[in-house]
Amino acid sequence: MPTRQEAIDLILDHFDHPRNFGAMPNPDSVASGRNPVCGDVVTVCLRITGGRIETASFEGRGCTISQSAASITVEQIIGKSLADLMRMDGDSLAAEMGADVMGSRHRCATLALNALKFAATQYRNGTAIRSQADAPVMDF
Amino acid sequence: MTDSLDLSNLRADFPVLAREIKPGVPLVYLDSTATSQKPAAVIEAMNNYYRLSNANIHRGVHTLAEEATALYEGARERIAKFINAKSAQEIVYTRNTTESINLVAYSWGRANIKAGDVIVITEMEHHSNIVPWQMLAAEKNARLVVIPVTDDGELNLSRFESILEMGPKIVCLTHMSNVLGTINPVAQIAEKAHAVRALVLVDGAQSVPHLPVDTQSLGADFLAFSAHKMCGPTGIGVLWGRKELLEAMPPFLGGGDMIRRVTLTEFRVNDLPHKFEAGTPAIAEAVGFGAAIDYLVSAGMGAVSGHEREIIAYALDRLEEVPGVKVYGPRAERKGGVAAFTLDxxxxxxxxxxxxxxxIAVRAGHHCAMPLHERFGLPATARASFYLYNTQAEVDRLVDGLYEVKKLFA
Known part of the structure; x- marks a missing residue:
């Protein structure tokens, strides 16, 4: 577990300098998630080759926790299999962000993860949406 | 000086206010709009009830049952006096403000609203004064019409005038907004509503705890409020209604206590207010509610609202000093002790x-008023709210904290 200060530094670093931020040309699956309680929004794009996440990106706006968690999660899943993604949960995020800092903000922190899992499931079911403009905003 | 409260003594009445959130960091509780803290007198009254007098109320012949009934009904008498109701029969115990509003929407609403009828709410309502009316309107095919909110966070009364021409059956509005703090001119609105024979339901969840409220001059036909926002326990609230209206309404929930006589094929309803109180109620909570009323009466509601007026004026001045802070709602003199704000x-x-x-305990989110936040184009706000036990020094700690937030995000 990171110390509280390490966790805050990591969160602010990802918030100020989000990794893999922006739209992706020709994604294989797109999903958009919103936390209706605080209005956080995250849209994720996946490119998938042979069941593996070749690359991923996100865009969004909202609180520090939701946006930095999106950056951290997307960074973590690149190169992983879809099965690896489906196995991830809030605990794996807490290991990076600190359970203390995540605290009551679990829904903010897992917003991107839920959107990524939704995009992966849609892809597996053959119902993937392939453009940001068409992705309905799901309430998570 | 309107502030006649002795704050140092008064704070000592609330055990939780002595708490440190972590060693050396005392609690600054600025979330009383969500729920207030409880004085020791309330906690002890409930404790004593369970230790000494616990029994089910009404119909019992033994000493404890009589004591419990006297405590339960005694609290009702004091609540009636507190809001200057004509009789304790007009005080119906519910679980909370939400249930009180639902009671009217189900009982009065289902008996009186027909297809095409107009129900009026406002854009600044808490979800509890929106959703029951949406449900009723959907069921009856009635029309829900909304009084909009101005940029200053007040009701658009000229729009209300044109809504009245639609002949509404009921106008449902909050006395004080839980986000903007706006104190609505209920008497003025009620006079106009009554002129077109509409009833007026007032959500008093924020006003009854903070302002002197007199049901005989308020102009409302129904008033809903909760104990837990006024120094009392959770789990109990009140619906006040004019007696003749409550008498004409069909019962809400069926069961014990709300009946006079039951056969296997029919029942006769009990008298007010028991007609609306089916099942064993929250007895200890009623006892605690009574103690909370006693506490507020001894503090003096004039002094409570005077203290809050001073503290909100000070808070607005100090918050506006912080670059990037925007506070929503009217100026201090037109609002209660609530400051919803954003920081760029x-x-x-x-x-x-x-x-x-x-x-420092503040709330963040939409405060159960999503439509109001949409009106101002905000996903969420932070909200500091004040009660009789808050001090200007606590406002200073809030402002220092906001400078710390700015530093972290600079």
Whole structure:
């Protein structure tokens, strides 16, 4: 577990300098998630080759926790299999962000993860949406 | 000086206010709009009830049952006096404000609203004064019409005038907004509503705890409020209604206590207010509610509202000193002790979390008023709210905390 200060530094670093931020040309699956309680929004794009996440990106706006968690999660899943993604949960995020800092903000922190899992499931079911403009905003 | 409260003594009445959130960091509780803290007198009254007098009320012949009934009904008498009701029969115990509003929507609403009828709400309502009317309107095919809110956070009364021409059956509005703090001119609105024979339901969840409220001059036909926002326990609230209206309404929930006589094929309803109180009620909570009323009466509601007027004026001045802070709603003299605000570039949840590390409890989110936040184009706000036990020094700690938030996000 990171110390509280390490966790805050990591969160602010990802918030100020989000990794893999922006739209992706020709994604294989797109999903958009919103936390209706605080209005956080995250849209994720996946490119998938042979069941593996070749690359991923996100865009969004909202609180520090939701946006930095999106950056951290997307960074973590690149190169992983879809099965690896489906196995991830809030605990794996807490290991990076600190359970203390995540605290009551679990829904903010897992917003991107839920959107990524939704995009992966849609892809597996053959119902993937392939453009940001068409992705309905799901309430998570 | 309207402030005649002795704050140092008064704070000592609330055990939780002595708490440190972590060693050396005392609690600054600025979330009384969500729920107030409880004085020791309330906690002890409930404790004593369970230790000494616990029994089920009404119909019991033994000593404890008589004591419990006297405590339960005695609290009702004091609540009636507190809001200057004509009789304790007009005080119906419910679980909370939400249930009180639902009671009217189900009982009065289902008996009186027909297809095409107009029900009026406002854009600044808490979800509890929106959703029951949406449900009723959907069921009856009635029309829900909304009084909009101006940029200053007040009701658009000229729009209300044109809504009245639609001949509404009921106008449902909050006395004081739980976000903007706006104190609505209920008497003026009620006079106009009554002129077109509409009833007026007032959500008093924020006003009854903070302002002197007199049901005989308020102009309302129904008033809903909760104990837990006025120094009392959770789990009990009140619906006040004019007696003749309550008498004409069909019962809400069926069961014990709400009947006079039951056969296997029919029942006869009990008298007011028991007609609306089916099943064993929250007895200890009623006892606690009574103690909370006693506490507020001894503090003096004039002094409570005077103290809050001073503290909100001070808070608005200090908050506006902080660059990037925007407070929503009317100026201090037109609002209660609520300051919903945003800070440029920082999400309200981040504000609340960082303030929490400094022991400062504020709320962040939509405060159960999503349509109002949409009106101002905001996903969320941070909200500091004040009660009789808050001090200007606590406002200073909030402002210091906000400078800390800015530093972290600079």
């Amino acid at each position: 570039g920082v999400h309200p949840h981040d504000i609340a979390q960082i303030l929490d590390t400094r022991g």
